[in-house]
Amino acid sequence: MKKIIANWGNYPSIESDEKTFSFPEDLATYVGREDRFIARGYGRCYGDASLAAKTVCTLQYNKVLSFDTKEGIFECQSGLTLDKILPIIVPKGWFLPVTPGTKFITVGGAVGSDVHGKNHHVDGCFSAHVMEMDITGHDGETHTCTPDDKADLFWATCGGMGLTGVITRVKFRLKKIETSYIRQKQLKAKNLDEILRLFEENKQYTYSVAWIDCLKKGKGFGRSILILGEHASVEDLPAGKKEKPLAVPSGKQINFPFNLPSFVLNKFTVKVFNFLFYGKNMKREINNVVSYEPFFYPLDAILNWNRGYGKKGFIQYQFVLPLESKNGLVEILHRISDKGIGSFLAVLKVFGPQDDLISFPKEGYTLALDIPVRNGLMPFLDELDALVLQHGGRLYMSKDARMKPEILEKGYPRLDEFKSIIRKYNPESKFSSLQSERLNLTSR
Amino acid sequence: MEKYVFIIGATSDIGMAIAEKYAREGYDLLLGARKSERLLPAQSDLQIRFGIRCNLLELDLSQTTTLAAVWNSLENKPGITICVAGFMQDNDEVLRDTSATLQTIESNFTGPVTLLNAIALDYMKNGTGVIAGFSSVAGLRGRQSNFIYGSAKAGFIAYLSGLRNKLFHHQVHVLTVLPGFVYTKMTAHLSLPALLTATPAQVANAVFTGIRKKKNVVYVKWFWKWIMCIIRMIPEFMFKKKKL
Numbered sequence: 001m002k003k004i005i006a007n008w009g010n011y012p013s014i015e016s017d018e019k020t021f022s023f024p025e026d027l028a029t030y031v032g033r034e035d036r037f038i039a040r041g042y043g044r045c046y047g048d049a050s051l052a053a054k055t056v057c058t059l060q061y062n063k064v065l066s067f068d069t070k071e072g073i074f075e076c077q078s079g080l081t082l083d084k085i086l087p088i089i090v091p092k093g094w095f096l097p098v099t100p101g102t103k104f105i106t107v108g109g110a111v112g113s114d115v116h117g118k119n120h121h122v123d124g125c126f127s128a129h130v131m132e133m134d135i136t137g138h139d140g141e142t143h144t145c146t147p148d149d150k151a152d153l154f155w156a157t158c159g160g161m162g163l164t165g166v167i168t169r170v171k172f173r174l175k176k177i178e179t180s181y182i183r184q185k186q187l188k189a190k191n192l193d194e195i196l197r198l199f200e201e202n203k204q205y206t207y208s209v210a211w212i213d214c215l216k217k218g219k220g221f222g223r224s225i226l227i228l229g230e231h232a233s234v235e236d237l238p239a240g241k242k243e244k245p246l247a248v249p250s251g252k253q254i255n256f257p258f259n260l261p262s263f264v265l266n267k268f269t270v271k272v273f274n275f276l277f278y279g280k281n282m283k284r285e286i287n288n289v290v291s292y293e294p295f296f297y298p299l300d301a302i303l304n305w306n307r308g309y310g311k312k313g314f315i316q317y318q319f320v321l322p323l324e325s326k327n328g329l330v331e332i333l334h335r336i337s338d339k340g341i342g343s344f345l346a347v348l349k350v351f352g353p354q355d356d357l358i359s360f361p362k363e364g365y366t367l368a369l370d371i372p373v374r375n376g377l378m379p380f381l382d383e384l385d386a387l388v389l390q391h392g393g394r395l396y397m398s399k400d401a402r403m404k405p406e407i408l409e410k411g412y413p414r415l416d417e418f419k420s421i422i423r424k425y426n427p428e429s430k431f432s433s434l435q436s437e438r439l440n441l442t443s444r
Numbered sequence: 445m446e447k448y449v450f451i452i453g454a455t456s457d458i459g460m461a462i463a464e465k466y467a468r469e470g471y472d473l474l475l476g477a478r479k480s481e482r483l484l485p486a487q488s489d490l491q492i493r494f495g496i497r498c499n500l501l502e503l504d505l506s507q508t509t510t511l512a513a514v515w516n517s518l519e520n521k522p523g524i525t526i527c528v529a530g531f532m533q534d535n536d537e538v539l540r541d542t543s544a545t546l547q548t549i550e551s552n553f554t555g556p557v558t559l560l561n562a563i564a565l566d567y568m569k570n571g572t573g574v575i576a577g578f579s580s581v582a583g584l585r586g587r588q589s590n591f592i593y594g595s596a597k598a599g600f601i602a603y604l605s606g607l608r609n610k611l612f613h614h615q616v617h618v619l620t621v622l623p624g625f626v627y628t629k630m631t632a633h634l635s636l637p638a639l640l641t642a643t644p645a646q647v648a649n650a651v652f653t654g655i656r657k658k659k660n661v662v663y664v665k666w667f668w669k670w671i672m673c674i675i676r677m678i679p680e681f682m683f684k685k686k687k688l
Contacts (some may be wrong), residue, residue, distance in 0.1 A: 022460075
């Protein structure tokens with residue numbers, strides 16, 4: 001069915017002929033017949049990665065295949081979303097090994113983007129927990145791979161943006177939990193130096209992330225709130241919650257009903273918002289126990305929050321810089337605050353070591369910020385790209401809608417190896433997206 | 445068995461939605477379909493998510509002579525039977541192709557009737573049970589665009605109506621479902637009017653409620669009742685000139 005689709009940034013949008021499937025043979029027929037399409041799940045990557053004139057939607061291919069409640073091993077079809085998995089595993093004392101800031105993504109998407117979470121420095125990316133998966137290749141056949149068996153296919157699929165084929169089945173390990181609650185600590189940092197020091201001092205925490213105010217200049221440059229968390233034990237819970245330690249939160253949502261006009265979001269309103277957000281924490285340190293829902297998915301409570309950025313959409317700009325490039329981080333943050341663009345809030349996190357074929361994370365600082373699309377934005381982002389490269393960093397393909405191919409090439413040292421695996425498993429560029437064409441990952 | 449539901453034609457989108465609805469409500473399931481191994485993922489899914497038991501049954505409605513035996517060989521018989529099976533092809537193609545004609549009649553009428561007869565006799569004997577059958581608004585008046593499918597569905601409407609009358613006296617309830625347009629794989633290529641089109645989950649809810657409240661006929665979207673009422677009132681000499 002033809003329809004207009006866009007990913008979470010609402011930029012770009014494109015007309016696409018979308019096909020859904022519920023059974024593997026229907027997918028095999030589609031793959032055999034069609035050309036130049038890309039698999040798409042919930043469309044929560046931000047840019048153009050899962051956009052193409054033809055898309056095959058995995059959302060109906062969403063069955064739970066097995067769940068070993070003793071060993072914590074979960075197996076499902078690729079279109080199952082994390083929000084459906086949590087109510088199944090949490091009551092049995094298990095949690096997702098890695099989760100991004102939204103639960104509205106499919107498992108196929110988690111692999112294709114090799115998503116990371118607040119625990120990257122401890123647990124790595126999603127791919128670190130995948131034991132086995134099936135991929136429907138260009139020949140319509142199912143290829144099973146593991147980190148050791150058909151390893152080239154496996155590692156080119158993790159973070160490979162769907163270019164090796166359609167991921168259809170994933171088996172992964174879960175994380176053991178005693179309760180569904182998080183012991184949370186929030187620390188206020190007056191400036192950038194302090195927040196980076198606090199990250200270092202608190203790296204033993206399983207979960208850590210900071211909200212940073214990108215518009216603040218002068219003494220308070222880089223003021224932030226660091227959010228730390230650990231899965232709570234039963235003893236940590238207040239009396240009323242001890243009887244049902246593994247309760248699943250009800251997950252009530254409110255809807256953002258329409259696109260906000262673009263003028264609403266300007267330097268002034270964002271400054272006010274950031275002031276209030278920073279100011280809401282009166283004390284320097286807050287300790288409390290919260291359900292996993294507000295801790296991991298604060299924005300999921302507002303459906304379609306992306307409409308707040310208006311009809312033209314937004315870019316989420318996310319890069320990582322090596323630890324030794326702290327100066328680079330300072331420079332880039334200065335450029336952003338001088339330009340006065342920027343989002344309500346930007347997210348700062350320190351990644352742990354990782355060195356995979358094409359996955360985004362590597363040890364260092366990662367910053368993600370939403371910027372509404374407007375005139376003059378793209379040239380500015382090109383300038384930022386140059387700085388990111390100069391300081392040894394790179395950009396996240398799942399957030400990208402505009403980088404130039406040379407930025408990808410210079411940021412990912414093993415890109416040639418990745419491309420040669422794509423040529424092996426996707427020789428006719430059957431799996432192809434706007435992004436893969438733009439970045440010369442597939443032929444045009 | 446009180447909380448055990450048999451779904452005939454479970455691989456369809458509507459069949460799956462009904463299975464999920466009943467599983468969510470804590471019912472065990474028997475899913476019947478041709479090539480039932482295709483339902484293995486659904487079986488694991490429903491069992492893991494809802495903690496119910498889900499069994500699969502190989503069922504070919506074109507093998508009419510064997511259907512009664514398939515039912516009678518079941519050790520544990522579900523107390524609720526929901527027949528979703530049905531099959532629609534392009535009417536002009538079916539008109540030219542004898543085997544497609546027979547297949548249309550078989551999967552929409554002969555097959556379901558043969559199987560439901562056996563189930564009805566059982567329920568009648570026990571004095572308890574529910575049968576829900578899916579017909580179609582296409583069965584309420586033959587139109588040039590789908591009258592072969594429509595006529596088989598019309599036969600099924602008459603069957604269900606008579607069965608309801610017969611089984612009423614044996615404390616067995618029969619529900620006729622006329623779903624109107626539904627967003628499914630069967631209709632994915634059509635552009636359907638949003639107001640008149642239901643999702644499979646809405647159909648499943650309507651069936652669940654219809655059975656619980658012992659409704660006789662359920663239209664999923666209420667305006668269908670009035671649309672079909674008007675269409676049925678158009679005099680034949682006018683109707684035959686329409687391109688419906």
